[in-house]
Amino acid sequence: MARAVTTNRKIVNTAAAWAVGLLIFFPILWTILTSFKTEATAIADPPVFLFFDWTLENYAVVQERSNYARFLWNSIIIAGGSTILGLIIAIPAAWSMAFVPSPRTKDILLWMLSTKMLPAVGVLYPIYLLFIKMGLLDTRLGLVIVMMLINLPIIVWMLYTYFREIPGEILEAARMDGASLKEEIIHILTPMAVPGIASTLLLNFILAWNEAFWTLNLTAAKAAPLTAFIASYSSPEGLFYAKLSAASVMAIAPILIMGWFSQKQLVRGLTFGAVK
Secondary structure: OHHHHHHHHHHHHHHHHHHHHHHHHHHHHHHHHHOOOOHHHHOOOOOOOOOOOOOOHHHHHHHHHOOHHHHHHHHHHHHHHHHHHHHHHHHHHHHHHHHOOOOOHHHHHHHHHHHHHOOHHHHHHHHHHHHHHHOOOOOHHHHHHHHHHHHHHHHHHHHHHHHHOOOHHHHHHHHHOOOOHHHHHHHHHHHHOHHHHHHHHHHHHHHHHHOOHHHHHHOOOOOOOHHHHHHOOEEOOEEOHHHHHHHHHHHHHHHHHHHHHOHHHHHHHHOOOOOO
């Protein structure tokens, strides 16, 4: 009887998981299907799901109208640069908070996390003026700095959590053997926390890749990433749903592929230290 109840519970849980997964994936599927429709079919009422004349015209128009490679390259530089710069700053900060804590360490962590609750539009005006004065407006360097700053609290929090799971005695033994602070972080701490660092890198790369508010307000043409590439298909004349969907698919495809191939590393990193 108990075995039957357990089996039924597993079936229900599996069915619920599939239902939630399909619910989350449906908007992506709908966007992909719409990208292969004509504009007339895309706005048809009732909506057409599978049975329509498939076309690649939208992708051809998007390629002709926009330099997709430039937008893609900007996204790679901005997301990759901000993530790497954030790790360079966050690893020593998380090390000090995890292994040399002060009475105010938890307060500092909470304060850092609270900055993520600040509405971005509330600080847009001063940052915009600063960027104009410093010549960083519509530059990849400016976006790298902004993306790094807005994601830095998450990077520090994640690394702090992972570092807390590493026994401090190992680092003490390294110090007794004459390891300097630099050697301790680079040669001892970092290799032991590779799963956590990898998951932090992946998550923050995705966050920077998907960021739209700052990219749309601080860029015009030169440093515009793929989020601006998508927004360019919204015009005062109206939304071109099929072409907008094609642009969206081209923008999310690289990050979806990266996420698919790195899902094991991401899960391993997110569960790092969960079981001792």
